[in-house]
Amino acid sequence: MPETVTPEAVETTVRDALVQFGPEPDDIKRDATFEELDVDSLDLAELSQIIEDEYGVKLKGEDVGKIKTVGDAVDLVVQRAG
């Protein structure tokens, strides 16, 4: 895989993606919920594509349904890639 799968690297990837979707960079924290950030299912579908590109980890519909916060997304990717 092109990226080393560390929590820091994944967090950077997730953060960079979310910034493109519209939330203010300062609001993107580990414990911020996607609901608070106005990140919806279409944004998460795009995020899944980016994650797969970078880490080869496929997030399926049921995975995406479980993650509620930025931290949840980072942890799930790290766990799957590990």
Next chain:
Amino acid sequence: MTQVVVTGIGAVTPLGVGARTLHERWLAGQSGIEDGEGKASEFEPKDHLSVKEVRRADRFTQFALVAGDEALAEAGWSDELPYDPTRVACIIGTGIGGIGTLEHNHDVLRDSGPGKVSPLAVPLMMSNAAPGALSMRYGLRGHSYGIVSACAAGAHAIGTSASLIQAGAADAVVTGGSEAALTPLSKAAFAALDALSDSGISRPFDARRDGFVMGEGAAVLVLEDAEKAKARGATILATVKGYGASSDASHITAPQPEGIGAADAIRQALETAGLKPEDVDYVNAHGTSTPLNDRAETKAIKAALGDRANEIPVSSTKSAIGHLLGAAGAVEAVATILALRDKMAPPTLGWEEQEEGMDLDYVPNEAQPLKVNGKPAVALSNAFGFGGHNAVLCLEAHE
């Protein structure tokens, strides 16, 4: 019959952002056409929309949102709807929809494979994306859909919306048309049909015309049941007096050469308005600058209006902004409403040479005052589309 009034208008066009900008610049003889196309070059999405809104909308939907903001603000609707939201409809026409999104994602599919196609591709390119986005932005929960009839779509949307109010299916409708088709595939495809101007000059009704110049943009209008609009103290801009629609049933792209279907639509617009040819003070023509349309349309106007055709100004907005396809009918309705308000016929820019048989007053190059005898000015706004679709609106100034 229930009267339908216009209480707000908005536009994004090659002449700038804003309905008044379009009107004032066209009236002054300015053109928004540059290098053979009518790009809405003053439109900067991020000036009007959030990062998320821009990402979630194809350019044609962005145009509709911004034109909608202007129209709803004028109607006094920005903060709160004056009606039960389920009684407010949203109907927006387009010719092609999100073709820029479609082309981009096709490039991605070809170059990077199906796994890279955007999850946003479908919601951005679908032809009903504009009414969907406007409905969500303002909580409009009544009838909502797109109208697809090529270059007649904007006029069909307005006519259909007026009919909905008259049928009692809505108290008000946010309606109009939108198009953003200045894309490589779209331009190549219209060029292949020999519909586009080789010279890059839009000069409707001139003997030298050689095809249309493509433009982009949108217009949105707020229509309301006249009684309800008056009851809430709304400022009324115009009345949608009549609406005619017909089909040539003749050829997929060429107009019926004698303009029979177009003339039917003009007659119907007058009949439904309860008006006669002598009541008409101005015609905002479809006037595409294609050899076939402008000839057939001239015949249609003469057939439907008789002697009156030779007494009134007939001009084409497309001389100033090009052909906005599915947005054209809506943008031209907006331009017509402001022309009626000011009792001025805006000019057909570039008209110099008369073609035999095309002898109407095309208002060459300079605006002229409408001759109105102490009554509200009345105009027809024509829109005709590939597929043989004809839609004509009869609009009356509000005084």
